[in-house]
Amino acid sequence: xxxxxxxxxxxxxxxxxLGWSVMDGFDYGVGGLLGFIAKNDSERRYVINSIGxxxxxxxxxxxxxxxxxxAAFPLVYASVFSGFYLAFMxxxxxxxxxxxxxxxxxxxSSTSWRGFWDASITVTGLGLSLLFGVALxxxxxxxxxxxxxVDYQSLFSLLNIFAIVGGLVSLSMFMMxxxxxxxxxxxGEIQERARxxxxxxxxxxxxxxxxxxxxxxVFAPRLLGxxxxxxxxxxxxxxxxxxxxxxxxxxxRSEFLPFIFSVIGIIGxxxxxxxxxxxxxxxxxxxxxxxxNIYNAASNPHTLFVMLIAVLFGLPLxxxxxxxxxxKFGLKVKMDDSSY
Numbered sequence: 001x002x003x004x005x006x007x008x009x010x011x012x013x014x015x016x017x018l019g020w021s022v023m024d025g026f027d028y029g030v031g032g033l034l035g036f037i038a039k040n041d042s043e044r045r046y047v048i049n050s051i052g053x054x055x056x057x058x059x060x061x062x063x064x065x066x067x068x069x070x071a072a073f074p075l076v077y078a079s080v081f082s083g084f085y086l087a088f089m090x091x092x093x094x095x096x097x098x099x100x101x102x103x104x105x106x107x108x109s110s111t112s113w114r115g116f117w118d119a120s121i122t123v124t125g126l127g128l129s130l131l132f133g134v135a136l137x138x139x140x141x142x143x144x145x146x147x148x149x150v151d152y153q154s155l156f157s158l159l160n161i162f163a164i165v166g167g168l169v170s171l172s173m174f175m176m177x178x179x180x181x182x183x184x185x186x187x188g189e190i191q192e193r194a195r196x197x198x199x200x201x202x203x204x205x206x207x208x209x210x211x212x213x214x215x216x217x218v219f220a221p222r223l224l225g226x227x228x229x230x231x232x233x234x235x236x237x238x239x240x241x242x243x244x245x246x247x248x249x250x251x252x253r254s255e256f257l258p259f260i261f262s263v264i265g266i267i268g269x270x271x272x273x274x275x276x277x278x279x280x281x282x283x284x285x286x287x288x289x290x291x292x293n294i295y296n297a298a299s300n301p302h303t304l305f306v307m308l309i310a311v312l313f314g315l316p317l318x319x320x321x322x323x324x325x326x327x328k329f330g331l332k333v334k335m336d337d338s339s340y
Contacts, residue, residue, distance in 0.1 A: 005304040006294040009072040010278065012311065016068055018270045020061035022177075022263055023322070027055045029178015031098065031125025032171075034118060037182070037193050041111070044118050046333055048102065050185040053329040055102065060318055064311075071307040075149060075297040076281050083143055083151025084135065087158055091131055098124035129174040130167040134158060137166025137212075140276055141220040142285035149292060162212075162219035169208045173265060176201035176246055180258035183250070185333055195250050198258050202246035205265065209239050222283070223276045235275050238268025 030051050038044040051058075070077050081088060097120050105117035138158050143151050179201055182194035213236055216223040224236075242265020249257035277283070281297055284290035298304065 005301055005308065006298050007279075008308065009068070009298070009304055010274070010281075010294045012308070013065065013068050013072065014270060014274045016061060016065040018267065020058075020065050021266045021270055023058040023061050024055075025174045025266060026177045026181035027051050027058050028125045028129045029174040029176070030181060031121045031178070032129055032175055033122075033178050033182070033194075033197060034125070035122035037179075037190065037197060041114060043190060044114075045106075046186070046190060046335065047182070048105075048121070049335060050182060050333045052102070054322070054325050056099075057322055057325055060321075064315070064318065068307075068311065072299055072304055073281055073292070073294070073297045074299060076292055079145060079149040079151060079292060079297075080139075080143075080282060083153045084158070086155040087131065087135060091128065091135075094124045094127045094131070098128070125174075125178075126171065129171045133170025133173075134163045134167040136170070136273060137163040137220075139282055140166070140223055140273065142222075142283040142291075144286050145282065145284035145290045145292065146286060147290055149290065160219075162215060165208060165212050165215065169205065169212050169269070172201050172204035172208050173262075173269060176205050176243070177259075177262045177266065180246060180250075180262040184255050184259045185331065187332060191255075195258075198246055198262075199250035202243050202250060206240055206243040206247070209236070209243065220276070223272070235268060236272045239265050239272065240268075242266070242268055 030047060034044060034047055038047045101117040101120040101124065105114050105121075108114075135158070138160075141160075141162050144153055145151050176198060179194050179198035183191055183198055186194055213224065217225075242261050242263070245261025245264060246258050249261060252258075279295070280291045280293045282292040284292075299307075
């Protein structure tokens with residue numbers, strides 16, 4: 001199998017999704033945990049400031065991923081939005097409310113004002129973590145694309161059993177990731193609570209992943225019957241290794257191992273999705289011939305080449321910025337006058 005531009009772009013989109021899952025994933029996790037792990041306003045400020053210096057920069061991965069799909073595989077946008085329009089609008093509103101919640105919460109010295117925006121951070125973090133898994137599970141299962149690559153289905157049809165379990169996998173994964181991040185970034189009581197949450201969500205992630213894999217032969221046979229044979233079938237084991245690693249290290253002395261194992265679990269999840277789909281991007285549940293793949297949904301070769309050059313120049317700049325941000329603000333949370 002030659003590595004042509006279409007395959008290269010499939011890999012590149014996967015790398016960008018992985019970057020978003022790892023970097024923005026702990027943002028969603030920390031946000032979703034806010035209402036449970038922090039007991040008062042001072043602790044909530046502390047938790048928010050664990051991601052305060054970096055959460056806006058981490059969203060660049062989502063913009064890059066979305067832009068890459070639009071540039072390389074524009075037909076995917078046109079088709080998926082036909083059936084996922086309301087779901088995407090809900091995701092968009094959650095992203096908007098999440099952003100303004102961080103910026104608005106400290107603008108007024110009022111308990112009720114801060115309480116409202118803190119609740120918004122929690123709800124949006126949980127909601128986004130769940131909905132992304134629901135969307136991806138539906139795509140793995142296949143959506144009813146017709147011959148014109150149009151998807152006519154309602155918002156509620158997306159909430160099937162397989163998709164809900166997929167949503168619970170992503171929810172527990174991001175909450176586990178956020179907890180492991182707080183173990184690394186926080187100190188004192190917050191860190192100890194984060195260890196307990198990492199342990200609990202590590203167990204949840206393993207259980208939901210096992211359930212997801214067990215029901216996949218019924219709802220999505222391609223997940224364990226992909227184009228890569230045995231090599232593709234054992235990839236989901238990486239997810240379980242990551243979850244088990246978090247369970248085993250959450251209560252250890254290490255501040256880094258839970259996060260490292262959480263990243264391993266996310267890598268396993270992203271590779272599993274990629275392996276189950278390839279060479280499709282959006283499989284059709286009506287007729288395999290109606291599916292969108294890396295060839296019939298792609299831009300012309302000239303566009304793919306030009307955009308590849310642009311990404312290869314732009315991606316290192318993003319990595320340099322992120323590296324600088326984490327070095328600048330240090331490992332542990334520091335509270336000062338500029339804090340949220």
